[in-house]
Amino acid sequence: MTPASATNQPLTTEQLATQHILRGESENNLRWLLEHAQYETFAAGDVLLTPERDNHTLYLILSGRVQVRLDWQGHEALTFLDVGHCVGEMSIIERKRPSAIVVTDCVCQLLLIHEEVLWSLVERSGTLARNLLYMLSSRVRKDNLVIFESRQQQAISEQHSRIDALTGLFNRRWLESSLPRLATHAQSQQQPLCVIMLDVDHFKHYNDSHGHRAGDAALAALGHDLGDNIRPCDYAVRYGGEEFIVILPDTTVSDARIIAERLRELLRNMNILDQDGKPLPPITVSMGLAELKARQTMDTLIEAADVALYRAKHAGRDRVAL
Known part of the structure; x- marks a missing residue:
């Protein structure tokens, strides 16, 4: 997976402060993160995560959106994630390969935070850890609802076709x-x-x-x-x-x-x-x-x-x- 290009517009701490995962973070820590993370632009269709390879990067979506897919068999995406969301954190936390495929749905600007940088920032600040926990709990709640509705629909579909x-x-x-x-x-x-x-x-x-x-x-x-x-x-x-x-x-x-x-x-x-x-x-x-x-x-x-x-x-x- 290769980024389409490096963005020409510098990323600011003000922009970072609006991201869900970084809300309430100190100015010093935001500057530190800018020095240690990568800010890149990806073309539509770039694969960010796949169960076929290890992942060591958290991708923070600054513009555009990504698809979350279970496979490549032509089915619709399971869900879409847009600005303010991040992907890759679960495989870093669990130290396992991703359980789903994540691919850019359009041109996207992403902040790439390597796992070493992520853990260092967690140690520097409890704010990131709190925000990450909140995001994960919200995602689990949403995923549970999606799974429940999906199972109901699947049962009906399988029964008939x-x-x-x-x-x-x-x-x-x-x-x-x-x-x-x-x-x-x-x-x-x-x-x-x-x-x-x-x-x-x-x-x-x-x-x-x-x-x-x-x-x-x-x-x-x-x-x-x-x-x-x-x-x-x-x-x-x-x-x-x-x-x-x-x-x-x-x-x-x-x-x-x-x-x-x-x-x-x-x-x-x-x-x-x-x-x-x-x-x-x-x-x-x-x-x-x-x-x-x-x-x-x-x-x-x-x-x-x-x-x-x-x-x-x-x-x-x-x-x-x-």
């Missing part, structure tokens, strides 16, 4: 929008993530022998039992037809193998009933397991699970393969 009607599981549309976010989070936090792709064995023959209604009943039963027997942190998706995907966040491949074997055994012993409540023949499933690699995309991760699935089929079906 991201849930498969037959099985009650998430559908492919949900997968395509959510798996990249889950993968990005896992990679940025250096946490494992595994994907299981499963396919009903000889499903065409099942349909031909017992009818499409029986096939639908089998898929519905599979969806119900799969959804009821995964962990609260996991996600089950109907990928298409008789193919399903289970996403296992924060799960190593060895643990994922145990989970897959448990689910395979569960599904081969589940009860399938027709519309009249009469039992239908059981089914078996083949499973392919893949673990997320560094810088791996959603498509290549699913492709790896699909390749493993075909290995399970070629090895005789009703089994798990890596």
Whole structure:
């Protein structure tokens, strides 16, 4: 990330004194900050923060505004921050990588305060610490409201457009929008993530022998039992037809193998009933397991699970393969 240019207009202590984080600060400390911080202009689209790299700078917005995003998948920005706000302070305080992407929305003038300078000013003055605490508490309160409203809207949206009607599981549309976010989070936090792709064995023959209604009943039963027997942190998706995907966040491949074997055994012993409540023949499933690699995309991760699935089929079906 490179600044578009250094600003030609000198920054004054009077301008700094109007910023939320510096209100009430002494003239001496404001002059000291001007000597130790950088005042720069950034072009629209410059990335300030990303979960992919460490951050050691607090960015104080003097003009323009920035976007806060969860990912690059084309979704709308989570929120916008304008003059008087700052970004980067949480990653400095927590000593962790940023949890979100922050990018300039237009040409912006920013004051760059390195973490060493920030902590030095905190030690010199309790005013900055008090202002920072107030800003963080206000942001948390606002974020909590945004999260609450977002969850309500998400629940409505998923119910209507991201849930498969037959099985009650998430559908492919949900997968395509959510798996990249889950993968990005896992990679940025250096946490494992595994994907299981499963396919009903000889499903065409099942349909031909017992009818499409029986096939639908089998898929519905599979969806119900799969959804009821995964962990609260996991996600089950109907990928298409008789193919399903289970996403296992924060799960190593060895643990994922145990989970897959448990689910395979569960599904081969589940009860399938027709519309009249009469039992239908059981089914078996083949499973392919893949673990997320560094810088791996959603498509290549699913492709790896699909390749493993075909290995399970070629090895005789009703089994798990890596």
